[in-house]
Amino acid sequence: MxxxxxxxxxxxxxxxxxxxxxxxxxxxxxxxxxxxxxxxxxxxxxxxxxxxxxxxxxxxxxxxxxxxxxxxxxxxxxxLHYCGHRNAIKPRLSVLENLGFWAELNGPTGLEPEAALAEVGLARLAGLDAGYLSAGQARRLALARLLVSLRxxxxxxxxxxxxxxxxxxxxxxxxxxxxxxxxxxxxxxxxxxxxxxxxxxxxxxxxxx
CATH class of the missing domain: 3.40.50.300 (P-loop containing nucleotide triphosphate hydrolases)
Known part of the structure; x- marks a missing residue:
């Protein structure tokens, strides 16, 4: 290695x-x-x-x-991580809360949620309700799940x-x-x-x- x-x-x-x-x-x-x-x-x-x-x-x-x-x-x-074509986002939770939930569920073994959001270009939207994201932004949030837990x-x-x-x-x-x-x-x-x-x-x- x-x-x-x-x-x-x-x-x-x-x-x-x-x-x-x-x-x-x-x-x-x-x-x-x-x-x-x-x-x-x-x-x-x-x-x-x-x-x-x-x-x-x-x-x-x-x-x-x-x-x-x-x-x-x-x-x-x-x-493994399975990231399907549906983004599995809770619209009434903030962008950061959504990612924090997935980090706790899968194990916070990767980037901190704030750092992962910065990596996918969503840092300035961390406090926004996820339901307001565009389709592309929602996809970026789904991809951020790959970064907060190592698989x-x-x-x-x-x-x-x-x-x-x-x-x-x-x-x-x-x-x-x-x-x-x-x-x-x-x-x-x-x-x-x-x-x-x-x-x-x-x-x-x-x-x-």
Missing amino acids: TDQQVYSPLTLRASGLSCGRSGLVLNENLDFSLTSGECLLLRGPNGTGKTTLLLTMAGIVAPLAGRFAPERPGDEMPL PLWLLDEPTAALDAAGHGLVARLLDAHLAKGGLAIAATHDPISLPDRAPRVLQLEGIW
Whole structure:
């Protein structure tokens, strides 16, 4: 582990993984592996199972067949963050209160909430009720959750949704910093994501029709 790395070595393997919902198979026999410092982008048209695959890897939806498992020397910290396409924000709580809630729920092991808000460009809105945020600002607040609690694996569903060009750059910087610490990321996205220091891998999903 280098001075820059925060996370212990981690490998993720999917073997013969099939996923779907309500008995409908969306993808089957997926095989891939990912190691520390790597990012995998899930591509494919709407309805090809990108979100379902993320939910399966997060343990929220049971696989229909096969397995997806981490390989790491110890379980010293929780494994993952799942950041879905919904931002999970309480509109009557302030921006800072929302982030403080998530820090307490997931463990305040990363940045202080105020610092995380500054990192995503929301510092001046800390006291504002979150219900007044624009769609892009709400997405930035959701991304700030990744920063207040350390987890080696990020599972991201359309992380750049509703974001402007500056927001796309923010996502790329956050991902690049996370990977530099020895983290991993898997993101379902229609948007191109160019990382400053590394090229993401791509898994093209065609779905089963």
